[in-house]
Amino acid sequence: VDVEILSRIQFAGTIMFHYLFPPLSIGLGLQLFLCELAYVRTKNPAWEAAARFWTRVFAVNFALGVATGLVMEFEFGTNWAAYSRFVGDVFGSALAAEGIFAFFLESGFLAILVFGWDRVGPKMHLFSTLMVFLGSMFSAVWIVVANSWQQTPAGYHIVWQDVQGEMMPRAEITDFWAMVFNPSSVDRLTHTVIGALVLGAFFVASVSSFYLLRNRHQEVARRCLSIALPSALIFTLLAGVSGHDSATKLVETQPAKLAAMEAHFKTTAEPTGLYLFGWPDAKEETVHYGVQVPYMLSWMVYGDYTKPVPAMDKIPADERPSVWLPFQAFHLMVGMGTLMLVVASLSCWFWYRGSYEKRRWLLWLVVLMPLAAMTANQAGWVAAETGRQPWVVYPSVQDGVEMMGMRTADGLSESVTAQQVLSSIILFGIIYMLLFAVWVFVLNNKIQHGPETVEELAAHKRSLEKKSLPEAISQGGTSHGSMMDSEDSQ
Amino acid sequence: MSYDTLTFIWFVLLGVLLCGYAILDGFDLGVGILHPFIAKGDRERRLVMNSIGPLWDGNEVWLVTFGGALFAAFPVAYATVFSSFYTAFFLLLTCLIGRAVSLEFRSKVQSPVWRKVWDGGFFLSSFTAAALLGVAGGNIMAGMELGPKYHYQGSLFSQIYWYPLLVGALTVSLFALHGAIYLYLKTEDELQARVRKAITPLFFLFASLYMIVTVVTWWHVPHATENIAANPLLWVVPALNALAVLNIPRAMYLGKPGYAFFSSSMVILALASLFSVAIFPNFMLSTIDPEYTVTLFNARSSQQTLLIMLIIAAIGMPCVISYTVIIYWIFRGKVKLDPHSY
Numbered sequence: 001v002d003v004e005i006l007s008r009i010q011f012a013g014t015i016m017f018h019y020l021f022p023p024l025s026i027g028l029g030l031q032l033f034l035c036e037l038a039y040v041r042t043k044n045p046a047w048e049a050a051a052r053f054w055t056r057v058f059a060v061n062f063a064l065g066v067a068t069g070l071v072m073e074f075e076f077g078t079n080w081a082a083y084s085r086f087v088g089d090v091f092g093s094a095l096a097a098e099g100i101f102a103f104f105l106e107s108g109f110l111a112i113l114v115f116g117w118d119r120v121g122p123k124m125h126l127f128s129t130l131m132v133f134l135g136s137m138f139s140a141v142w143i144v145v146a147n148s149w150q151q152t153p154a155g156y157h158i159v160w161q162d163v164q165g166e167m168m169p170r171a172e173i174t175d176f177w178a179m180v181f182n183p184s185s186v187d188r189l190t191h192t193v194i195g196a197l198v199l200g201a202f203f204v205a206s207v208s209s210f211y212l213l214r215n216r217h218q219e220v221a222r223r224c225l226s227i228a229l230p231s232a233l234i235f236t237l238l239a240g241v242s243g244h245d246s247a248t249k250l251v252e253t254q255p256a257k258l259a260a261m262e263a264h265f266k267t268t269a270e271p272t273g274l275y276l277f278g279w280p281d282a283k284e285e286t287v288h289y290g291v292q293v294p295y296m297l298s299w300m301v302y303g304d305y306t307k308p309v310p311a312m313d314k315i316p317a318d319e320r321p322s323v324w325l326p327f328q329a330f331h332l333m334v335g336m337g338t339l340m341l342v343v344a345s346l347s348c349w350f351w352y353r354g355s356y357e358k359r360r361w362l363l364w365l366v367v368l369m370p371l372a373a374m375t376a377n378q379a380g381w382v383a384a385e386t387g388r389q390p391w392v393v394y395p396s397v398q399d400g401v402e403m404m405g406m407r408t409a410d411g412l413s414e415s416v417t418a419q420q421v422l423s424s425i426i427l428f429g430i431i432y433m434l435l436f437a438v439w440v441f442v443l444n445n446k447i448q449h450g451p452e453t454v455e456e457l458a459a460h461k462r463s464l465e466k467k468s469l470p471e472a473i474s475q476g477g478t479s480h481g482s483m484m485d486s487e488d489s490q
Numbered sequence: 491m492s493y494d495t496l497t498f499i500w501f502v503l504l505g506v507l508l509c510g511y512a513i514l515d516g517f518d519l520g521v522g523i524l525h526p527f528i529a530k531g532d533r534e535r536r537l538v539m540n541s542i543g544p545l546w547d548g549n550e551v552w553l554v555t556f557g558g559a560l561f562a563a564f565p566v567a568y569a570t571v572f573s574s575f576y577t578a579f580f581l582l583l584t585c586l587i588g589r590a591v592s593l594e595f596r597s598k599v600q601s602p603v604w605r606k607v608w609d610g611g612f613f614l615s616s617f618t619a620a621a622l623l624g625v626a627g628g629n630i631m632a633g634m635e636l637g638p639k640y641h642y643q644g645s646l647f648s649q650i651y652w653y654p655l656l657v658g659a660l661t662v663s664l665f666a667l668h669g670a671i672y673l674y675l676k677t678e679d680e681l682q683a684r685v686r687k688a689i690t691p692l693f694f695l696f697a698s699l700y701m702i703v704t705v706v707t708w709w710h711v712p713h714a715t716e717n718i719a720a721n722p723l724l725w726v727v728p729a730l731n732a733l734a735v736l737n738i739p740r741a742m743y744l745g746k747p748g749y750a751f752f753s754s755s756m757v758i759l760a761l762a763s764l765f766s767v768a769i770f771p772n773f774m775l776s777t778i779d780p781e782y783t784v785t786l787f788n789a790r791s792s793q794q795t796l797l798i799m800l801i802i803a804a805i806g807m808p809c810v811i812s813y814t815v816i817i818y819w820i821f822r823g824k825v826k827l828d829p830h831s832y
Contacts, residue, residue: 063594067587076573088565096562099555100806108813111544150624172792413573415642
């Protein structure tokens with residue numbers, strides 16, 4: 001197996017594993033903030049119990065996001081050295097901005113969010129929660145900007161540099177804001193963040209519904225559902241709208257990706273249909289077992305059901321992405337999105353009618369929905385990233401001048417061998433499997449344990465007031481250990 | 491601002507980020523290295539881990555931002571250095587992941603076996619990370635087998651020989667000392683007394699390694715002293731370094747542990763500055779042909795990017811420093827266990 005395949009597998013594996021955590025951090029961050037806001041406004045201890053509980057879940061998830069994100073920050077350099085040299089001038093500044101504006105904000109205020117409950121006042125704590133949420137949003141902004149620039153580059157030019165006698169190209173910034181607001185960044189960012197918010201909303205709804213099914217922590221669960229269910233509905237609707245916007249722009253910016261996602265092989269004079277599902281076969285340029293809605297793709301892309309959409313045959317043969325994977329990933333994402341929309345609508349309807357809790361089948365469905373949301377988030381990125389192959393940086397036209405792109409195969413590290421990549425894949429494969437098991441185990445532990453009751457919380461507060469603060473904290477670990485599973489409760 | 495000035499500023503700023511990382515994560519790693527030797531019993535182990543509990547994550551961001559800034563300001567250096575250290579770097583990442591999850595998961599389950607395993611992971615990953623950082627530094631100091639067009643021709647095994655290993659040992663001892671002084675500040679009673687007893691031998695271990703590495707660098711890496719020889723004013727750096735080293739036992743003797751911690755931070759700052767002075771203007775010296783060397787000038791980004799980055803840093807860094815200070819202030823004082831602790 002060659003270095004290219006291995007490096008791509010490695011990047012795909014490490015980024016997909018990493019992407020289990022940040023969307024949950026973003027989405028759960030908002031839910032946590034809303035719970036805490038409700039607490040600060042109403043002073044109802046049930047809201048505080050909810051916020052403290054989600055904080056513990058958040059912390060576990062966040063730690064893994066940081067740990068696996070560290071790998072991503074350096075993997076461009078280790079595995080994709082030629083790519084890094086080519087794009088560093090442009091891509092690097094977005095990545096550095098992410099570090100300076102987002103990571104420090106998140107990790108700093110995370111300390112107060114997680115460890116500061118008994119050290120700062122409720123308003124300062126709420127502010128810290130907001131900062132952590134904003135930090136995770138900024139992080140999404142800069143990384144999606146960087147990724148979008150590769151898909152639809154703007155604000156740069158190609159400069160040839162003499163490297164020990166050989167002229168080598170690299171991309172250099174000409175206009176920072178044009179780079180930031182490149183043609184796809186706003187759409188893709190919106191869609192990515194909404195996808196994360198959907199996950200967060202369904203995650204909270206799922207755990208809360210689970211408690212209702214088990215007749216535990218009902219008060220906290222109902223309160224959380226009153227936020228989570230409406231936000232799940234709003235965000236799934238918005239995900240559909242923003243996804244549609246993103247997809248329609250592809251016909252201009254990345255027609256090959258659109259053709260791959262829709263398995264649209266041959267351009268015809270007739271209007272183009274939309275496959276609901278199927279089994280694309282790139283060799284025979286056809287879709288087996290496909291079910292197609294006629295006119296639909298033309299209508300969705302152009303708002304005109306008579307106008308044909310250009311197909312893969314308009315793309316030079318050596319610039320075509322594979323079709324099967326982007327097609328299936330894209331359809332999986334849309335399918336999951338539709339499922340979530342149905343479940344969110346039903347849940348909100350029955351919630352509004354006051355009969356949500358009686359419909360156990362629906363509660364169970366909601367319990368499963370975070371899996372659908374995670375699948376949709378992952379599948380969306382798989383479609384986006386496989387659909388842009390063979391380019392790691394798309395070629396583009398800037399002010400009438402054609403700019404070269406970079407093929408994924410040309411971006412590799414020259415000095416890294418297949419064996420090195422393979423051993424790092426095996427190493428990280430083992431580590432990540434262990435991490436995943438531990439994450440599921442600890443998360444399950446936290447959820448099974450659940451939020452403390454209002455009485456437990458009140459007892460904890462009284463003990464803090466009775467003694468001087470530092471003394472109370474030092475004893476809190478033992479005398480109130482039953483409050484948290486970290487001490488003696490297991 | 492001229493292109494060369496910007497380039498120089500970014501070299502210095504990267505030095506600042508690296509120093510920030512080494513000083514802040516240095517004590518985290520040190521605490522991890524000392525953890526199995528200093529802490530007896532579960533309560534003490536938790537105290538030791540929680541002394542860095544709210545802080546280690548923010549400290550690690552300095553490394554991440556260093557990586558991002560290197561990528562943006564000197565992409566060729568980012569690409570060449572990280573791909574050359576491929577295997578070593580993945581080991582380092584493994585350690586950093588291992589440390590993060592050991593901290594996060596250790597106290598989440600009551601079983602002694604579970605806790606023992608994560609305790610072991612916490613020590614091993616902290617120790618190896620510190621050593622690998624030193625080994626990488628030693629290789630950069632000594633130069634590496636960099637061929638034409640930034641193709642690195644060595645392997646992990648050509649990176650592990652006596653000189654980088656010595657620098658690795660120096661780094662481990664320095665971080666352990668730094669971490670011990672930090673723990674002394676954060677702990678009380680018996681545990682603190684045990685930490686106090688460890689500081690003196692750790693100091694002598696570090697001081698002897700410091701002298702050995704200084705001497706062998708003089709002899710093995712002759713180019714390291716060229717910049718200092720050319721600019722005698724730079725003698726201030728090693729002089730301050732030596733003073734800071736000597737000030738650690740003095741401050742401890744005077745009963746001013748805060749001052750001792752400041753001194754050990756200054757030792758790290760001075761060593762990192764010496765390292766920067768020694769390698770300037772190279773990021774990676776080729777031992778095959780100086781023409782293949784990655785320097786500030788063939789690695790840098792365009793003038794405009796360096797300027798944009800400087801603006802980003804000018805807006806961002808004051809914020810970063812202000813909330814770092816706020817957080818250290820909120821979590822000042824002796825470490826206590828509470829229901830939110832690890």
